[in-house]
Amino acid sequence: MLLSELLATPDLEPALRGLKVSGLTADSRMARGGFAFFAIPGHAGDGLSYVADAKSRGACVVVAQRRADSPLPVVVVDDVRRALALAAARFFSCQPSIIAAVTGTSGKTSVVAFLRQIWAALGHEAASLGTVGIVDSRGAHYGALTTPGPVELHRTLDELAGRGVTHLAMEASSLGIDQRRLDGMRVDVAGFTNFSRDHLDHHADMEEYFAAKMRLFDTLLHPGQTAVVDADSDVASRVIDICRARGLTILSVGSKGETIRLLSATPSALATSLRLRYNGAEYEVDLPLAGAFQVSNALVAAGLAIASGDDPGQVFAALEALKGAPGRLELVGQRNGAPIFVDYAHKPDALEKVLATLRPLTKKRLIVVFGCGGDRDRGKRPLMGGIVARAADVAIVTDDNPRSEDAAAIRAEILEGTRGGAAHIIEIGDRRAAIANAVAGLEAGDALVVAGKGHETGQIVGDRVLPFSDHEAIAQALKENHP
Numbered sequence: 001m002l003l004s005e006l007l008a009t010p011d012l013e014p015a016l017r018g019l020k021v022s023g024l025t026a027d028s029r030m031a032r033g034g035f036a037f038f039a040i041p042g043h044a045g046d047g048l049s050y051v052a053d054a055k056s057r058g059a060c061v062v063v064a065q066r067r068a069d070s071p072l073p074v075v076v077v078d079d080v081r082r083a084l085a086l087a088a089a090r091f092f093s094c095q096p097s098i099i100a101a102v103t104g105t106s107g108k109t110s111v112v113a114f115l116r117q118i119w120a121a122l123g124h125e126a127a128s129l130g131t132v133g134i135v136d137s138r139g140a141h142y143g144a145l146t147t148p149g150p151v152e153l154h155r156t157l158d159e160l161a162g163r164g165v166t167h168l169a170m171e172a173s174s175l176g177i178d179q180r181r182l183d184g185m186r187v188d189v190a191g192f193t194n195f196s197r198d199h200l201d202h203h204a205d206m207e208e209y210f211a212a213k214m215r216l217f218d219t220l221l222h223p224g225q226t227a228v229v230d231a232d233s234d235v236a237s238r239v240i241d242i243c244r245a246r247g248l249t250i251l252s253v254g255s256k257g258e259t260i261r262l263l264s265a266t267p268s269a270l271a272t273s274l275r276l277r278y279n280g281a282e283y284e285v286d287l288p289l290a291g292a293f294q295v296s297n298a299l300v301a302a303g304l305a306i307a308s309g310d311d312p313g314q315v316f317a318a319l320e321a322l323k324g325a326p327g328r329l330e331l332v333g334q335r336n337g338a339p340i341f342v343d344y345a346h347k348p349d350a351l352e353k354v355l356a357t358l359r360p361l362t363k364k365r366l367i368v369v370f371g372c373g374g375d376r377d378r379g380k381r382p383l384m385g386g387i388v389a390r391a392a393d394v395a396i397v398t399d400d401n402p403r404s405e406d407a408a409a410i411r412a413e414i415l416e417g418t419r420g421g422a423a424h425i426i427e428i429g430d431r432r433a434a435i436a437n438a439v440a441g442l443e444a445g446d447a448l449v450v451a452g453k454g455h456e457t458g459q460i461v462g463d464r465v466l467p468f469s470d471h472e473a474i475a476q477a478l479k480e481n482h483p
């Protein structure tokens with residue numbers, strides 16, 4: 001492809017006008033012969049300091065935000081992250097014909113998993129893309145980020161479209177939106193779940209975090225397209241105002257929803273019976289999932305399916321076969337009749353919601369094992385300590401990806417927040433030992449949730465990822481503690 005086509009710039013300097021490029025990357029280590037190297041001023045470093053490396057691997061031109069002394073010719077653009085996304089979309093030109101993007105602090109992974117299942121049930125070739133990787137009718141492939149960087153994203157879209165995927169549900173993380181990873185993507189419909197504290201290690205404050213999410217609606221979606229909004233979120237009216245100002249059609253869902261109105265939700269063991277009203281008609285749905293938050297997620301997914309053209313009656317019927325995303329309030333075993341769940345709550349609101357969901361299902365003690373990640377927002381640690389101290393009966397504070405931090409210091413910050421609460425608090429740093437302790441102590445009527453790692457398969461300590469899975473640690477503990 002010509003560089004001028006890749007950048008859609010006719011006015012390149014004469015020496016570059018006929019230049020052909022064979023690929024593109026923002027990571028010098030991935031450069032190959034004939035590649036364009038996009039030099040991004042990042043959080044940890046500046047891409048311009050890697051130009052020599054890119055050149056040594058064959059890159060022939062640099063795209064950057066400023067002129068710099070460089071062994072390769074430099075094309076200057078206003079916003080190099082956006083230029084990379086648009087270029088990646090031109091280079092990998094195919095995308096599935098329907099793309100739904102979902103943002104919100106919690107529930108994205110669940111909503112895209114549900115939407116993929118609804119679409120598949122209705123006969124579409126569907127895929128989802130996000131924290132648990134790419135999932136389609138062939139299986140699952142894990143990826144590193146929730147919203148991949150633009151080059152990987154567009155290569156993936158092109159491959160999915162190439163193998164016949166017509167419907168894609170993808171997670172749009174605030175970091176992904178902010179870093180322009182989705183700017184080259186055609187988004188047909190977008191969903192909003194909810195908003196609470198997260199990623200304050202990256203965004204300066206909650207307003208900046210909110211604005212990053214809103215970019216999906218006020219910039220990436222176009223007037224006339226549809227936004228599906230969980231009307232029960234406490235920021236729903238702000239989101240709806242922003243969508244209206246952009247000229248979007250609003251499809252609101254939930255007990256305050258105008259389009260899909262939740263009339264009642266009756267929990268029973270690990271399921272919930274729903275009565276819904278849509279367009280004047282009432283529907284009854286036996287949702288095979290527990291928790292008010294899963295009801296919200298299922299309704300956002302249903303709204304997205306309807307907004308993308310599917311028949312409402314068939315969409316609501318498909319909710320009756322939904323399976324939770326891996327590691328999201330997943331029942332993984334039991335001991336002495338006490339259920340054991342793995343959940344991905346690693347932020348205050350999610351932890352609160354998951355404990356509130358399990359409380360009415362628990363006759364005796366609600367036990368939680370959890371920790372907080374290193375090199376992430378420190379402010380959430382005492383908040384999460386406070387939540388378990390109030391909402392659980394026993395909380396075992398343990399390690400969850402300490403990364404470059406001192407694990408004991410992270411636990412101490414969590415423990416600080418537990419003071420004055422009613423729960424019995426235990427500190428066991430080693431996560432396997434914490435899980436073993438919790439499982440061994442389970443009695444009839446108890447419930448145990450191991451929170452924070454969900455689907456993860458590693459414990460990040462320093463620079464190393466040690467193999468670790470809550471599922472496997474629970475299975476081992478169950479084996480060692482025959483009831």
Ligand SMILES: CC(=O)N[C@H]1[C@@H](OP(=O)(O)OP(=O)(O)OC[C@H]2O[C@@H](n3ccc(=O)[nH]c3=O)[C@H](O)[C@@H]2O)O[C@H](CO)[C@@H](O)[C@@H]1O[C@H](C)C(=O)N[C@@H](C)C(=O)N[C@H](CCC(=O)O)C(=O)O
Pocket residue numbers: 026027028029039040041042043044045046047050131144145146147148149150173174175176179
């Ligand atoms: C903080 C953050 O978001 N970092 C992401 C960001 O990096 P960055 O732009 O700041 O890059 P940098 O590390 O400063 O380096 C600057 C530039 O030099 C390049 N470089 C660097 C080294 C080298 O040898 N050669 C080279 O060319 C880098 O590729 C980069 O282009 O852009 C990169 C490319 O897209 C991402 O890989 C990287 O994700 C890091 C690994 C990460 O851990 N991100 C997490 C926090 C993240 O994005 N999480 C969200 C939310 C998760 C959720 O809530 O579900 C996600 O979407 O996954």
Ligand SMILES: Nc1ncnc2c1ncn2[C@@H]1O[C@H](COP(=O)(O)OP(=O)(O)OP(=O)(O)O)[C@@H](O)[C@H]1O
Pocket residue numbers: 104105106107108109110111131146171193194293294296297325327328329343344345346349350351353354454
């Ligand atoms: N609608 C919701 N409201 C509040 N909490 C939720 C909701 N949905 C899920 N949760 C909680 O958040 C956890 C993560 O859910 P999920 O993975 O679906 O969200 P996510 O937005 O993709 O999160 P992440 O950004 O961490 O990938 C769940 O395990 C559960 O504890």
Ligand SMILES: N[C@H](CCC[C@H](N)C(=O)O)C(=O)O
Pocket residue numbers: 346372373374376400401452453456
């Ligand atoms: N996408 C989130 C995942 C956090 C999961 C939790 N296990 C932790 O390490 O804090 C993040 O990178 O902040």
Ligand SMILES: [Mg+2]
Pocket residue numbers: 108109130131132146171
């Ligand atoms: Mg996710």
